[in-house]
Amino acid sequence: MSNNDGGFSRAVANSASRGRKVLDIAPRDAENTGMRLAIVMAAALGLGGCLLELPGPGADGESDGPDLAHIDLEGAPQDEPQEAPPTAPAVESPGEPADVPDQHLEVAVEGAPELSGRFWAWDTVCLPPGGAATIKSLRPGYELALADPGAWTGAGGKAEPSGGDVLALKVPQKPGGMYRLEMRGAKRVAFWLCVLTEAAATRDRRPGTWRLKIGRETLGTYADPAASASRLVREHKDLYAPPRHFLRIDGSTERLQLAPHLLAGQMVSFIEVDGRKTKRRHTAWFPPNRPLIEKLERLSRELAAGGVRFKRLTINSGFRSPVYNARIGGSGYSRHMFGDAADVMVDQDGNDRMDDLNRDGVCDHRDALVVAQALRKLELAGSVRPGGIGVYGYDTAESCAAFVHVDARGFVTRWGSDYRRGRSLALNWWPPEEFKEDESD
Numbered sequence: 001m002s003n004n005d006g007g008f009s010r011a012v013a014n015s016a017s018r019g020r021k022v023l024d025i026a027p028r029d030a031e032n033t034g035m036r037l038a039i040v041m042a043a044a045l046g047l048g049g050c051l052l053e054l055p056g057p058g059a060d061g062e063s064d065g066p067d068l069a070h071i072d073l074e075g076a077p078q079d080e081p082q083e084a085p086p087t088a089p090a091v092e093s094p095g096e097p098a099d100v101p102d103q104h105l106e107v108a109v110e111g112a113p114e115l116s117g118r119f120w121a122w123d124t125v126c127l128p129p130g131g132a133a134t135i136k137s138l139r140p141g142y143e144l145a146l147a148d149p150g151a152w153t154g155a156g157g158k159a160e161p162s163g164g165d166v167l168a169l170k171v172p173q174k175p176g177g178m179y180r181l182e183m184r185g186a187k188r189v190a191f192w193l194c195v196l197t198e199a200a201a202t203r204d205r206r207p208g209t210w211r212l213k214i215g216r217e218t219l220g221t222y223a224d225p226a227a228s229a230s231r232l233v234r235e236h237k238d239l240y241a242p243p244r245h246f247l248r249i250d251g252s253t254e255r256l257q258l259a260p261h262l263l264a265g266q267m268v269s270f271i272e273v274d275g276r277k278t279k280r281r282h283t284a285w286f287p288p289n290r291p292l293i294e295k296l297e298r299l300s301r302e303l304a305a306g307g308v309r310f311k312r313l314t315i316n317s318g319f320r321s322p323v324y325n326a327r328i329g330g331s332g333y334s335r336h337m338f339g340d341a342a343d344v345m346v347d348q349d350g351n352d353r354m355d356d357l358n359r360d361g362v363c364d365h366r367d368a369l370v371v372a373q374a375l376r377k378l379e380l381a382g383s384v385r386p387g388g389i390g391v392y393g394y395d396t397a398e399s400c401a402a403f404v405h406v407d408a409r410g411f412v413t414r415w416g417s418d419y420r421r422g423r424s425l426a427l428n429w430w431p432p433e434e435f436k437e438d439e440s441d
């Protein structure tokens with residue numbers, strides 16, 4: 001049994017060997033693309049939680065937060081040691097997702113919409129080295145200030161307050177720095193500013209393709225979107241440029257809070273070797289993507305509001321380097337390579353399988369549909385960046401039984417696959433009027 005990329009690679013390889021089309025990592029059964037399964041999930045969404053009670057304080061988001069003690073992580077990835085950031089942040093234990101207050105900061109990073117967005121208390125604001133950003137308080141009466149302005153300016157950064165509730169920042173050049181930002185008013189709210197590392201993109205021999213490296217590590221080659229078989233990819237080719245800025249996961253950043261219920265270490269999954277899970281990642285680097293991070297947090301809150309009880313989503317597969325994506329048989333244009341995709345499940349009981357969210361006694365695609373419908377609701381409400389939703393169900397112990405692909409690619413796409421007795425059935429769970437494409441990327 002597996003809930004990580006090893007399981008997916010088997011699933012994808014199995015489907016590929018049967019000659020099926022692959023949509024992202026979603027195999028489609030050509031024989032069954034016309035089959036539409038009418039799944040009504042309203043009843044499931046209305047059901048109460050079936051999972052464990054969670055300990056921990058309800059985060060009111062306006063406390064001073066935790067001490068800045070270093071956390072030694074059991075089972076930290078076996079990365080080569082590197083220089084620790086100036087301060088190694090701890091994270092508070094968040095309450096259930098429904099307890100999270102709304103966002104506090106609006107951040108606009110010049111030329112980097114993938115890093116821009118809104119932030120909750122103690123979130124990490126990821127910034128490009130040497131870049132420029134404007135940070136605005138969304139709470140009236142609160143002022144923004146760096147906790148240690150000397151450290152920021154000493155590293156070559158600049159911070160210009162404007163009216164108290166806006167900070168115009170020039171980011172230090174040196175990657176890996178971590179600085180504390182505070183919002184000061186009736187209470188004090190804190191955030192982290194994290195300086196990312198820039199990847200080097202060089203043109204590949206094939207036209208329109210780019211090779212990406214960070215230091216000596218080659219992440220792989222990004223294909224030319226203009227050459228995709230998918231009309232949607234060709235029409236959105238600007239969204240298929242290689243990511244530029246990366247965060248390194250190590251012992252000091254693994255538990256960095258990206259959102260109240262999402263940690264940096266979750267964004268690259270552990271790999272399997274010979275069918276066994278390891279504590280190794282295929283890479284320590286991932287490109288933070290704020291629209292995805294906000295989408296996953298809002299999804300957590302939506303599920304919690306629907307009665308699902310859990311601490312945080314389980315991410316089976318987050319960022320994949322192109323080298324790794326190719327190794328496990330992912331689509332050549334998979335959003336996992338761009339940092340804005342994650343395969344998720346709710347696994348509060350920790351058995352590597354999706355929990356029984358609809359409480360019908362079995363774990364299958366119907367549980368994934370609970371998650372998918374929550375996502376779809378958020379997209380229809382316009383509260384998250386639209387993207388792909390893929391639903392997967394299995395009837396075998398070889399997999400996590402059910403999971404949902406979510407991404408924030410910027411345009412809507414939908415798919416679904418239900419594996420039964422070794423066969424893959426197309427699961428067209430979305431209303432047909434919402435999405436009619438039959439795409440292969």
Ligand SMILES: [Ca+2]
Nearest residue numbers: 347353354355
């Ligand atoms: Ca479970």
Ligand SMILES: [Ca+2]
Nearest residue numbers: 356358360362
């Ligand atoms: Ca179920």
